[in-house]
Amino acid sequence: MATPKTATKKTPKKAASQTARKSARQRTTALPTEAATRKAVIATSLQMSRSGLSPGRSGNVSCRWKSGMLITPTGMSYEALKPSDIVYVDADGESPRFARKPSSEWRFHLSAYKARPEMGAVVHTHSLHATVLACAHKPIPAFHYMIAVAGGRDIPLIPYAPFGTQELAELVAAGLEDRNALLMANHGQIAIAKDLDSALELAQEVEVLAEQFYKVLTLGNPKVLDRKEMADVLQRFQSYGQNAKSS
Numbered sequence: 001m002a003t004p005k006t007a008t009k010k011t012p013k014k015a016a017s018q019t020a021r022k023s024a025r026q027r028t029t030a031l032p033t034e035a036a037t038r039k040a041v042i043a044t045s046l047q048m049s050r051s052g053l054s055p056g057r058s059g060n061v062s063c064r065w066k067s068g069m070l071i072t073p074t075g076m077s078y079e080a081l082k083p084s085d086i087v088y089v090d091a092d093g094e095s096p097r098f099a100r101k102p103s104s105e106w107r108f109h110l111s112a113y114k115a116r117p118e119m120g121a122v123v124h125t126h127s128l129h130a131t132v133l134a135c136a137h138k139p140i141p142a143f144h145y146m147i148a149v150a151g152g153r154d155i156p157l158i159p160y161a162p163f164g165t166q167e168l169a170e171l172v173a174a175g176l177e178d179r180n181a182l183l184m185a186n187h188g189q190i191a192i193a194k195d196l197d198s199a200l201e202l203a204q205e206v207e208v209l210a211e212q213f214y215k216v217l218t219l220g221n222p223k224v225l226d227r228k229e230m231a232d233v234l235q236r237f238q239s240y241g242q243n244a245k246s247s
């Protein structure tokens with residue numbers, strides 16, 4: 001047990017070693033290594049795939065890294081991924097010469113990070129019910145207060161553009177300016193958050209809300225919460241901290 005802080009007069013050597021230990025600790029907690037981040041992208045992809053959120057090889061996961069991001073490669077089974085398969089894409093969309101090809105959806109991942117500088121991870125899936133609604137061109141209104149997890153009073157639908165295009169990247173960036181999750185017409189859904197776990201959790205929540213809304217629609221017109229009611233919910237979410245808008 002160390003002597004109480006107020007009574008301590010550190011020798012220069014002891015103080016230096018304590019400072020070194022402290023800064024080493026700060027480095028490990030504040031700055032994950034690239035290797036650890038690559039593993040975390042794989043772990044999130046596996047969780048996404050094993051939870052049924054992303055049929056087949058659809059969907060992709062990325063994490064902000066340096067000026068760009070680390071993203072899953074195109075056309076590989078998630079179960080087969082090794083850390084070296086995860087691709088670094090820089091802010092200009094360039095990858096190292098001998099890296100694998102990044103996901104064909106890399107453009108909208110990159111545009112999402114540019115639109116939301118405070119966010120650190122993106123999960124994109126073709127999860128069943130979110131995709132059904134996206135193909136029917138039905139955004140999800142505030143039929144349930146939990147819609148606020150996406151950061152607003154609905155989960156909007158962005159217009160269709162072909163996968164892999166800059167046009168789609170621009171639509172995603174515009175849509176994410178004031179929401180953390182979107183439906184993408186005739187395609188699927190995208191969720192952005194501060195870290196990989198939160199982005200996956202949000203994508204799972206969007207899928208649950210999409211399934212609920214789909215079922216409510218079979219009963220007829222849902223009773224949608226009005227602007228005032230949702231403003232109240234959003235206020236409460238922000239004050240809960242963990243569910244805050246930016247999470």
Ligand SMILES: [Zn+2]
Binds near residue numbers: 058163187
């Ligand atoms: Zn897709």
